[in-house]
Amino acid sequence: MFENTIKEEHIINFDSSERVKIYIANFDFEVGKLPLFQYFKNIFIEIPQRDNIKITLSNEDDEIVYINNDRDENLYNNFINKEYENDELIHIKIEINKSIQNNTFSIYSYDKFVQDITQLQLNSIIEAFSVLYKDSPEYIIFEVFSDIIPFKTKTMFFSPKGYENCITNFNRIKRLEECRLYSDFKLFSKYTLLPDDFYIENNFENNPFTSIFSKIRTIFSFLFISYSSTVDNSNIKGNINGQGFKEDYIYDLNSIQENSIAFDIYNWTYTDGNIIDKKILLNNILSVSNKSDIINSLDESILNSIKFNYNLYLKKNMYEYLDMKNKVANFITEIVSKMGEYEMILLEKFKSNIFAIFIFLFTIILNNVVSNKSITNIFTREITILLEFTLASSLIYLIICVIELNHKLKRVFESYYKLKYNYNNIFTENELEKIFENDKIIKETKKKINKAEVIYTIMWVLFLIVSFFVIEKISLSPTIIKL
Known part of the structure; x- marks a missing residue:
């Protein structure tokens, strides 16, 4: 797709990287095999208006020319028609600065994007997605310019360019407001994420995001079911405050293991009913369990106990x-x-x-x-x-x-x-x-x-x-x- 457009047959030394907000490709052409300007026009056509592309050409004498749009043909021709040695290389750098528009965000090289995300520390991944959601608080469509298997969470869609099945019934703005009102998460304004953002609804085998998303989902579920909570660069802290018992639980971010029950408890708490009553009741039950490791101790029996006691309370x-x-x-x-x-x-x-x-x-x-x-x-x-x-x-x-x-x-x-x-x-x-x-x-x-x-x-x-x-x-x- 996009990189296929770049990889013309005479290209050499191709290398690319993609971080969250920027895509960079570096490659060379021999002077005698430089493409026509139409090559660059085809690249410009691929780039959506929400993103900003800059193409830099340089020769071995460190002369540089910038091509910013498809009207710079004369500039390009003047540069390549200089006197060069036959074996001299022209270096080309493509830099694309990405931004969100209409809830849509570009991924030009899915494999490089995944590689960059998976190499980050968990707190850096959380910060990266927090920045994206601040620009698009309802949902995000990741428009991928390469072949992938589409998948989605409640509020994220990873799909190839032109894929139109991106519909969600989840009201993220409403849930954010409920979490802000009914949880005492100290850094809510900085980390505007929900567990639902990382709940994969249609997954596939060997999805590289499965493990990371599961951990983040577990972390934020714990933060929102705790009586009060906070997070810093290396730790999360949650307070369980029940009848006659109050305990702080501190975890290293990178040691968190997935626990789907944590999300089930969070989802039950913030879906229908009286959220305040539910949080008080679940904190009472969690305090009675008196576990040294509250996250990993969450299981079906605790969830069933919470639901059972809440039904008694309702009656x-x-x-x-x-x-x-x-x-x-x-x-x-x-x-x-x-x-x-x-x-x-x-x-x-x-x-x-x-x-x-x-x-x-x-x-x-x-x-x-x-x-x-x-x-x-x-x-x-x-x-x-x-x-x-x-x-x-x-x-x-x-x-x-x-x-x-x-x-x-x-x-x-x-x-x-x-x-x-x-x-x-x-x-x-x-x-x-x-x-x-x-x-x-x-x-x-x-x-x-x-x-x-x-x-x-x-x-x-x-x-x-x-x-x-x-x-x-x-x-x-x-x-x-x-x-």
């Missing part, structure tokens, strides 16, 4: 949750019932007020009958003023009733929302909204009461207005004007 919490939920439901029912009673208060007081006015009127009529006075002469000016004063008193009474009703409703609503607020530390926001049904019942009841309040107030005011005009109509001496 206990579920009973408490249901009991609390029932109490909340009963309280809401009481509040709604009480608000339903308030709905009828204004109507009852309206009815009582009408009844009192008619009793008063009946008393006046009865008093006149007993006094042998004519009924037609009842509504004198004094009686008219007295009746209209009664209507005015009824209006004042209506205002007081409305104020009292609104005050009682306000106290009920405050009680309701105070109850909801008090459960903020017990239930999640979604659980609260589900239990309180998004305040649907209280809102509908409030709307219903407000509607009834408006209707009964209008009825009351209309009654007073009609009564006033009737009194004025039948009065012998109306207070305003004879209608």
Whole structure:
């Protein structure tokens, strides 16, 4: 692929190297066998725009010329058309500085890239991938310009150029934030890596990255399940803090052995459920195991014990949750019932007020009958003023009733929302909204009461207005004007 483009048949002394961020190839041509400039154009065509290529030509007199793009043909021709000895060599150096763009990163010589990575100390490998993920925090596609068997982790894809099956459903940004919030990893800002980054999902035999990725996956799993942790150039340190037991575990980075259970525990901890509760519980269980080598002691029995105890914890919490939920439901029912009673208060007081006015009127009529006075002469000016004063008193009474009703409703609503607020530390926001049904019942009841309040107030005011005009109509001496 890419190196095949470089290796023209007359090339000699070819040598290449590829570190994480740079690819370098050195080779020679005899003067009489130098290629046409089209050779360099073909190389430029291979290089994606995200990378920067520089080609340097030098002769035995240490004269140097730089070819930076496919427009430097005249520069090249002038250099090679000088007078040279037939056996003189022209040295060519290709240097490509690589960068990430659109989550894609180039590998020009996969074998040399692997060789460089595998020769590094583990802390250097961790630092190298940390730098890459800072430039591409979601995922990385390693576009390889040579033949390889494609493979991937949850967030890395190693595939030949043009390979399109690079899809992940793993939300790396979300998991990073969860690890930042729920783990006390002291150097999180420096090493922005996850165990998932090194979990190979489709592997193949003799994959050179298998061992390295497994070790890094184990290291970061341990860092994130520990109560607190840190890492330096040569060691990692994790603290297990359980009930009545606190222990620091220190490991030499290069002595770490793969332990897939460490990743299983990490993955269980940060997938679904309450992460804080899970971390507290697993630290308690790990502290009980009281092993001198916590990483290598992690096995299926410990993982099963963690899951079993967490299920017991959930069942206990579920009973408490249901009991609390029932109490909340009963309280809401009481509040709604009480608000339903308030709905009828204004109507009852309206009815009582009408009844009192008619009793008063009946008393006046009865008093006149007993006094042998004519009924037609009842509504004198004094009686008219007295009746209209009664209507005015009824209006004042209506205002007081409305104020009292609104005050009682306000106290009920405050009680309701105070109850909801008090459960903020017990239930999640979604659980609260589900239990309180998004305040649907209280809102509908409030709307219903407000509607009834408006209707009964209008009825009351209309009654007073009609009564006033009737009194004025039948009065012998109306207070305003004879209608």
